[in-house]
Structures are given as C-alpha cells and as structure tokens.
Amino acid sequence: MNNRTESTPPTNEVKGKSLSLTFAEGARSVTGANFLLEATDTTGKKEKVVRILIDVGLKQGQQFCESSNNKPFTYDAHTVDAVFFTHAHADHIGLFPKLAKEGFTGTAYATPPTSALIPVMLADSVSIIGREAAKCSQEPPYTREHIEQAMALLQPLEYKKTVVVHDTFSVTFYNAGHILGSALVLVEVWGTKILFTGDLGRTPAILLPDPEVPEVEGGIDYLITESVYGNRKHEEVSESEEALLKSVRHTTERKGTLLIPSFSLERTQIILEAFDRFIREGLIEPVPVFLDSPLATKVTEIYKLNTHYMRENLKEQFARGDDPFSFPRLKVTYTREDSKEIDETVGTKIIIAGAGMSHGGRIRSHEKTYLPDPNASLLLVGYQVPGSLGRRLQDGNKTVVIDRKKVKVRATISKTGGFSAHADRDDLVAFAEEVATKGRAHSGENPLEVFVALGETEASAFLAQRISGFLGIKTTVPQKGERFELPLMS
C-alpha cells in the first residue's frame, strides 16, 4: 500500500482542469457507500464545476443515533448534478430520499431492475429508520413523502448506454453480477476513466451473468473496489447446496421444522431456485415450504418481471414457462394471519423468512416457537453481524432473548457461507488484475491505480496488500471523508 498523497504528482494544472474524488462515506466500512466526483474546468470565462455521486447509502450495523445517517451530508446536496446507483441494497440507496430532502434536484440513474427495486426497498427501510430514530428521540432522516420526491428524479438507464452529464462526465453501467440489476459504473472525464465496482458478484454468479470488466481503449485509470470479503475465501456454492440438502433431509427424517432466516434481495431467490432444482432433479421430495416475507415476495415478483437480466439457463427455464422461483408445495404467505397458519401445518415444513440476521421481521416469531423444539433446525445462509440474534445463535448460545422473552435453544443450528452474492478475496484480486490489463495494448500506457473501500479496515488493508503485492498495482485504503485529487490521464 503506498501513501498516495506523498507520491501523487500535482493535478494537471496546465489545462485548467482538475478532478477530485471524495469518500464521503463507505471507506473503512462495509456500508454507507457514498462517493463524490468533482470536475473543475477553469478554461472558460467562468469556472465550471460538475459534481456526480456514486451511491447514497445507509450506514448499517451500528447505533442509528451515533451514525452519520442523521447528520448533514458533507457536501451541498443542491450542487450535485447527478447520482448513479450501483444497486438496490439499502447501504447503497438508503439515503437517496434524504438527498432529495436536502435539495438535490438533478437526475438519479439506475438500471431498470434497480429502478424497480429502489421504491420497494426504501418503503421497507423508512419504517425501520423511523423506529430507530424514535428510540433516541430524533427526527428520522426522511419520511415517505421524501421517497416520492426522490423517485420523481429517478431515471432508468440500461447497461452499456451512456449518459453525459453537463458535457463533462460520460457514465455507463456494466453488469456487476451481485444482485439483479447491479452495475459497475464506468465514468469517463477528459480522457480519464474511473471504474466503481459497487458490490461485486461472485464468479461464477449464481443467478446472474458473471461480472463484466468493460473494454476501454487504453485501459481504466482508477478502480474503486469494494472489499467486504477482502480477506476471506467463500465456500463453494456446491458445498452450501450440500449443507442445504443435509438440513432438509435431517428435517424430513425427524418430521421437524427447518427455519431459514434469509435476506430478501437475491439470497431468498438463490434459495428458492435451489429448492426448485433439488425437486426437479429428484434430490428431495416436495415438502411444505413457506415463504413468509412480504418484502422477499415483492422482490421475487420484480425478479420475475426482469428475467432477461439473469443467467442463460434461468432465461431458458422461464422461456419454457417453468418458474425457477416456484415449485410444488411452496406457499407464499401474505398477511400475518396467513403466517400464523404455518404453525397449524403438522409434520415436516420449511420456513424461509426475513430478516437475514434475525434482527427483525417475521423470522423472530418462528424462532420463538421452534428454537425450543429438538426436532427443529435453523440454517444460517448469510453473514451474521456481531450483536445480532443470528450471531448469538451461530455462536451456540443455549438461551437467547427474543422480544424480551427468554427462549431455550434445543434446535440444531448450522451455517453455510457459499450462497453469498459477494466476490471473495480471490475474485476481487482477479477482477483488479483483469481491470489492470484489459484494453492496455501497449506497455507504456498509464498504469491502474486502486482505491479499496466498502470493507472493514482489516479486510480493505488485506486486499490492498494483495493487489499491490501480487499485481504491483498502486493501492490506497482511503479514510472516511478523505478527498483525493486524481491526476488527469489524457
């Protein structure tokens, strides 16, 4: 890792143009993606400054009142000309209504699936935010009316279609393979090319085409990469599918209940598709599976309306009229009353419900009912943040407190990490390597420089060491709030 500020030559002043990148949030932290690019042109009669943001995400996993969610942005929202969203997870879009509330009136761009998912995800997080703010007697950062205000500014932009902002920034989305509609953002300004990964998917991705490094003449000059799993290696998908099969068979043998706390966006669809395949291939007999998550249900509907963004095999399956997210004995529950009917189903049953870390949602009431049952099992299919109920279960606690009630844990708890929608350490290094080489036909071309963000400090630092050590690429792990002048590469 180099100390970039010491080794960077001054901005190309000759042309009277300069470019800067500010990590307003999302540096040394997994959540809160919020990056500002400012292009300044002093060659005309009047200085011209154009500003774009990549993502306006919510900070998660810490006490709401101590987070930056409820503090003013570090830039003036009025002066931002456009926003580009990488994908619809709350930690990338969750403060968009606050940006509108604080005066942003430009255009926000997202791919068509992301544009469809954003209002659904915002409607879900606004109530959580409201409750959290009330706990510490604060006003929430925005309300439902600000969501409407923000949505009026949102415009869909297809992959590989370029938008030009005030004759300065040319911006194009490419598939990131993380969740439906997720995008890498390529920004070109005065001959300099900057690529933001947002969150990067695994290779191979499970439901989506693999991430695609854009082919750019002369290569990309700056890469801003995520590093959520910058220091970890995932299990293979096949190992996770084996773990899921094992849990289902164990549950069937005992005529018990299997609980799967699942994130609504992408993870739930990955699990549903796996069940569909297992049944089709005769690996399991159909048993009652309840999808007990209104949010996951809405999200799954959006997936079904956007099938052409998925992997070839899934597109073909949809084209045959076979829905990969539906299978015999799947029951989708809508109301809380429907949800209660689950308990009346005797014998083997599987319940998929949010939230993924059991920190809210309908899974908690199922956990109260079934964790004391020695014939029940619970399979954790995602990361469990320290302090969450899911983490306490993962750590093997024999008693947990749910909604102020002590609950004995006699159910079998297991976990598997291979269903992750995130690139791991090796995927991230391979991606940086491809970005460093693609499009560079001549050895004399400007080398790539990498900023490692969107990860805990340890993960970001580890990845930065790998990229600089293995690939000889200059890397920086920025601090939150840090601003960098990016020398122009024209």
Ligand SMILES: [Zn+2]
């Ligand atoms: Zn994400």
